[in-house]
Amino acid sequence: xxxxxxxxxxxxxxxxxxxxxxxxxxxxxPLIAGIMVGSSFKGMLVGLLSGWFARKVQSTGxxxxxxxxxxxxxxxxxxxxxxxxxxxxxxxxxxxxFIVGAIVGFLTQKMGTPAMAKS
Amino acid sequence: xxxxxxxxxxLRQVASLPDLxxxxxxxxxxIGRGGMGIxxxxxxxxxxxRVALKVLDVPxxxxxxxxxxxxxxxxxxxxEAGVLPDGRAFYAMKLVxxxxxxxxxxxxxxxxxxxxxxxxxxxxxxxxxxRDVIHRDLKPQNVMIGEFGEVYVxxxxxxxxxxxxxxRAPEATLGKLSDVYSLGALLKYLxxxxxxxxxxxxxxxxxxxxxxxxxxxxxxxLADIDRFEQGLAxxxxxxxxxxxxxRFASRNAILLWLLAAYTGVKFLLFFLRKP
Numbered sequence: 001x002x003x004x005x006x007x008x009x010x011x012x013x014x015x016x017x018x019x020x021x022x023x024x025x026x027x028x029x030p031l032i033a034g035i036m037v038g039s040s041f042k043g044m045l046v047g048l049l050s051g052w053f054a055r056k057v058q059s060t061g062x063x064x065x066x067x068x069x070x071x072x073x074x075x076x077x078x079x080x081x082x083x084x085x086x087x088x089x090x091x092x093x094x095x096x097x098f099i100v101g102a103i104v105g106f107l108t109q110k111m112g113t114p115a116m117a118k119s
Numbered sequence: 120x121x122x123x124x125x126x127x128x129x130l131r132q133v134a135s136l137p138d139l140x141x142x143x144x145x146x147x148x149x150i151g152r153g154g155m156g157i158x159x160x161x162x163x164x165x166x167x168x169r170v171a172l173k174v175l176d177v178p179x180x181x182x183x184x185x186x187x188x189x190x191x192x193x194x195x196x197x198x199e200a201g202v203l204p205d206g207r208a209f210y211a212m213k214l215v216x217x218x219x220x221x222x223x224x225x226x227x228x229x230x231x232x233x234x235x236x237x238x239x240x241x242x243x244x245x246x247x248x249x250r251d252v253i254h255r256d257l258k259p260q261n262v263m264i265g266e267f268g269e270v271y272v273x274x275x276x277x278x279x280x281x282x283x284x285x286x287r288a289p290e291a292t293l294g295k296l297s298d299v300y301s302l303g304a305l306l307k308y309l310x311x312x313x314x315x316x317x318x319x320x321x322x323x324x325x326x327x328x329x330x331x332x333x334x335x336x337x338x339x340x341l342a343d344i345d346r347f348e349q350g351l352a353x354x355x356x357x358x359x360x361x362x363x364x365x366r367f368a369s370r371n372a373i374l375l376w377l378l379a380a381y382t383g384v385k386f387l388l389f390f391l392r393k394p
């Protein structure tokens with residue numbers, strides 16, 4: 001399977017799972033559908049870019065670094081959007097986003113077929 | 120009396136030296152002695168290079184032709200074969216510098232490095248078997264580790280050789296499965312039994328007294344070694360569940376650490392949140 005597809009699948013699934021943990025908080029429970037969709041979309045973007053990177057560079061270490069940086073970046077954007085609505089949840093959004101990005105980065109390195117060398 | 124004895128010994132020694140007159144080789148020193156003959160370090164005057172000259176005590180039947188058919192990086196190439204003026208058969212081959220496996224085994228080498236040597240020896244055997252050549256006498260003394268880590272398997276397929284105790288398969292007629300046995304014995308010799316139960320099982324299966332219960336070929340033996348190195352279950356051992364879990368954890372350590380970190384962070388954020 002293509003590494004980009006691997007990234008997309010894991011990004012969406014892990015993003016959805018990460019979003020679903022909002023169920024544990026009574027204050028976010030009513031917004032769960034929107035959170036899960038947003039989190040899946042964020043995961044999808046991280047997976048897409050991590051998968052693209054994994055096609056170019058075969059290195060587990062760099063895969064984890066790039067995945068976690070992308071996860072952190074997109075989580076930061078989400079946290080900023082959240083803050084604009086008057087809620088300060090930087091740590092709650094960015095820390096798990098960072099780790100989910102690292103997991104997606106790792107998985108795109110370990111699974112899927114890398115790009116074929118151009119002749 | 121002592122003087123004359125030493126003279127007799129000396130004469131006997133000189134008489135046993137091969138007569139290289141009329142050949143392109145000049146003797147330097149004896150470097151090895153086996154059941155079939157003696158190996159000398161020699162100089163090829165024409166090409167001005169050092170070679171290993173094997174002088175056989177038995178007539179040349181098919182050994183050099185046999186080895187010449189085996190062009191493989193782990194098989195010592197043969198340069199020339201013939202008969203010396205004293206009637207003894209000889210062949211010249213590449214002089215391999217480095218360490219013999221029995222000396223090498225005493226060194227402080229990692230398990231991965233020891234398995235690399237086994238794999239190289241196995242690849243040479245598998246290649247020879249694909250050309251219907253059997254080694255018949257695989258043992259540490261017949262494996263050399265070159266200066267750059269290259270592995271050479273020597274002393275191929277002499278019909279008259281009956282194998283060496285400890286490395287010889289118990290069957291009366293030696294075949295490809297006998298080489299599997301010797302390779303298993305080599306694994307036992309090179310890798311301590313305590314290093315891994317999976318490796319011990321591989322060695323036990325390869326050295327089974329009943330040939331039918333061994334690996335069916337060197338290639339299947341090597342496939343099990345590969346599986347071991349990749350952290351997968353080996354064919355030779357039905358591992359207990361706790362070992363399977365341990366293997367899974369060590370294969371997926373990074374992923375498990377990341378998942379543990381995620382779970383830990385989520386718990387921490389949940390319990391530390393402001394009401």
